[in-house]
Amino acid sequence: METLLNGLVRGAIYALIALGYTMVYGILGMINFAHGEVYMIGMFAGILTLAACASLDVLPFGISLALAFGMAMTISAAYGYTNERVAYRPLRKAHILAPLISAVGVSTFLQNFIMNAQTKDKLDFPQAYSQPLVETTFQLGGAQISLLQILIIGLSVALMVGLQLLVMYTPLGKAMRACSQDRTMASLVGIPVDRVITYTFIIGSALAAAAGMLFSMYNSVARFDSGYIAGLRAFTAAVLGGIGNIPGAMLGGFLIGLIEDLTAYHYGADWKDISAFCALMIILIFRPRGLLGERVAEKL
């Protein structure tokens, strides 16, 4: 029961990150390998903001946290936007491999940039801001669930539902769906394709930052290479659910989280990557387009 809960919490984080991969893929058909780094930058921005709040010591607890979330999401969104403008947009017309390699480059650049500009060491999450949430616990069917875990799952689900609503019921969402079906046609009917893509990157990055903030709070730590592993697993989640498909990314995220935690619990931490990737392979053999499929007619 407790393992299921841990798996769900981790899965919620993966799902949030996976959304960014899936949205970009849905529109551009490109895998944004730098997405994990944007998530890591969210971690750092959040922690640094909280550290600043702690040293100033004027803002109340809740407002500091909200401010940190805001800063993390804003800064990550800025990074996501810049990445798109600098590294991907100039290559829009190039061969499909060009932006892919460019993304790998951006990923390496960001990782090393944070390592040099911030620290090679781990960054501790200020405990004053996570402890109260951790210490408030509830009993749920024999397992203990902390307020922080509820916050992680609740906030992730809320953000995912929000995103789904945005995509389905707003003009921007309609434009995104149009772009994912056919970029050329969309631009012919007057949709500002580049601007839609920019928004996609900004939204995806902000979601990743929220995930980063939550996860560093949960694990009490952030490191410059945190984004790599999380990004890889979230990407797996996106593929598992069907890349380009938003509900698929959520489902994939939860599944990967659960598989990893159940394996680590029963067979040891060494086996969790093996089982997660085995599950991916088996599912791809039977459903090459992922669990929910890449919706061909309406990818996003």
Add this chain to the structure above:
Amino acid sequence: MNLLSRWRFAVALTVISMGAILWIPGGCGRKTERIRIGVAGPFTGAQAKIGADMALGAELAIEEWNMRGGVLGGNIEAIRGDDEAQPKQATAVAQGLVADRVAAVVGHFNSGCSIPASEVYNDKGIVMITPASTNPKVTDRAYKGVFRVCGRDDQQGSVAAIFALEELQAKRVAVLHDKTTYGQGLADEFTKTLKTKGLETVYYAGVPKEELDFRAVISAIKATSPDLWFFGGIYDQGGPLLNQAKQSGLTAPLMSGDGLIDNEFIKTCGKNAEGTYLTFGPDPAQVPAAAAFISTYRAKHGEPGAYSVYGYDAANVLLTAISRTGSTDYAKLCDFIHSNKFESAMGQIEFDAKGDIKGSYYVMWIVKNGKFEVYQTPGGVK
């Protein structure tokens, strides 16, 4: 080849040979100038803090020797080699120090680094003294130029196990390690002693050294309802591990080895660290010979780290040997270190045939009121 390209070729050749000429006197000049001592350990990365503390101790010893006029009529120079706590990097660092013609090496920090690096030093005939690598294999290969001024994990693991059984009356013990030479080695020695005393562990597993998310293994440990759990690893993982364990409601006390004894651990864990048991050497503050070292170090660099004094001792042993034998010859240094007693800040030390110190002993420490201190049994210092 036409005339022009021949000219170019000649010019290029001249430039290259001039460069080469510049190189030679530089190389020769260095050799007589100074005695160089390599100081190797993790100076960047997650273990940078503990590595730097060790190096500062060694460098303090070198400064003191220089103030007294150096050795062999020249000043001593410390050359740092950063192995980033990576075994692969350690070999490269060792080769780099050899190329820099160091007379001897203080280092490395991690057992997993010291072992491959010692192969290089042994090949090239360079003495190394590690202030911190406790894995038995470091000296069990009986290389004649490999020494350590700290204890061994078989001693450490058994002290921890006996303490767990006798002092804490542990009945259900879970064991976790970081899969490195040091961490797993220590966990294995701990488990082995428990077994010879008739106690099987209820849980035994490793987590990769890069992992920072331990929720699943913590659940598994919790499910075995231990009354004590042991972690073989270093503070960079130990801190987040303990935090997550406390958050998940694992209330059993944590026991670990000398890898957690750094203030970073307490900084990361805050009050979660309270009551954590660690095995380590005796408290320098209680060793009279260390008083001078502690006050000098404090004046220069602030509070000494756990390994500062060991770095200091290792460097002093090397420099004493160099000055007393009057040479940097490998065989002479090895013989001298093997056959003499040394006055160190941790008391008098003497090396056995393998290169371990004779009669090294571990004591149990505990985190209390945000500080590491030697565990006091009701009957006095144990």
